[in-house]
Amino acid sequence: MIEARELSKRYGELRAVDEVSFTVERGEVVGFLGPNGAGKTTTMRMITGFLPPSDGTAVIDGADIFAQPLDARRAVGYLPETPPVYPEMDVSGYLRFVASLHDVPRRERREAVDRAIERCGLSEVRRRVIGQLSKGYKQRVGIAQAIVHSPPVLVLDEPTVGLDPIQIGEIRQLISELASPRDGESAHTVILSTHILPEVEAICRRVILINRGRKVLDQPLAELTAGGTRLEEVFARETSRDEAPAGEASA
Numbered sequence: 001m002i003e004a005r006e007l008s009k010r011y012g013e014l015r016a017v018d019e020v021s022f023t024v025e026r027g028e029v030v031g032f033l034g035p036n037g038a039g040k041t042t043t044m045r046m047i048t049g050f051l052p053p054s055d056g057t058a059v060i061d062g063a064d065i066f067a068q069p070l071d072a073r074r075a076v077g078y079l080p081e082t083p084p085v086y087p088e089m090d091v092s093g094y095l096r097f098v099a100s101l102h103d104v105p106r107r108e109r110r111e112a113v114d115r116a117i118e119r120c121g122l123s124e125v126r127r128r129v130i131g132q133l134s135k136g137y138k139q140r141v142g143i144a145q146a147i148v149h150s151p152p153v154l155v156l157d158e159p160t161v162g163l164d165p166i167q168i169g170e171i172r173q174l175i176s177e178l179a180s181p182r183d184g185e186s187a188h189t190v191i192l193s194t195h196i197l198p199e200v201e202a203i204c205r206r207v208i209l210i211n212r213g214r215k216v217l218d219q220p221l222a223e224l225t226a227g228g229t230r231l232e233e234v235f236a237r238e239t240s241r242d243e244a245p246a247g248e249a250s251a
């Protein structure tokens, strides 16, 4: 469903993302883990078509981001690190607007918006102005705009950052629900970035860990924590390795 093929992004001397390859199968929920500055956001912006890679490519639901950019973008719903905010719009008006941007046909828009509102638990606030919502509700609106065009793939960049513990629990629950099939809708394939380890343990079945732009680990969570190893230990071990500055030969 998602295939990153030796994706790289260079900013001058800095290799923000360095030949990162991975595959996410249909229906999988994968945690994209790494310390701040590891390259998570940059990778996500490349696979969603918002940032051209310096090298490599990505294939989303069979569509190459270079060869079939429109198909690739249509197949993906993206919650960016800082969601686009239109504080003056009301929730349903904003979602109708996003649906039109995604080319949802006019006669299907109302149903698409209603479905996103329902799935994200926004029914009570659908007429409310976004700027007046709590942070937890704003994040639900961010997720609703990612699913309004029914994409098979969801890319969520730090979906619970800045929320209180109750809101965090609710958003994790919502993501888990989106990852399960329901009423004829198939399950979303989800990749979510985080630097919060319990988040991964709560919702992901597999972990991809990046550090300094390079993938250092790609494994099912159950395998990683088999024998009582804690994810913290794995994280500390994998991110302390290779302290040489990025870009230097480490042969």
Ligand SMILES: Nc1ncnc2c1ncn2[C@@H]1O[C@H](COP(=O)(O)OP(=O)(O)O)[C@@H](O)[C@H]1O
Pocket (backbone or CB within 6 Å): 011, 014, 016, 034, 035, 036, 037, 038, 039, 040, 041, 042, 043
């Ligand atoms: N537009 C940019 N110009 C220069 N450097 C950037 C730019 N965007 C990101 N970086 C750098 O790339 C690295 C990876 O950033 P990012 O992908 O945001 O990491 P993460 O999301 O894992 O915290 C960081 O060192 C960051 O400073």
Ligand SMILES: [Mg+2]
Pocket (backbone or CB within 6 Å): 040, 041, 042, 081
């Ligand atoms: Mg980031």
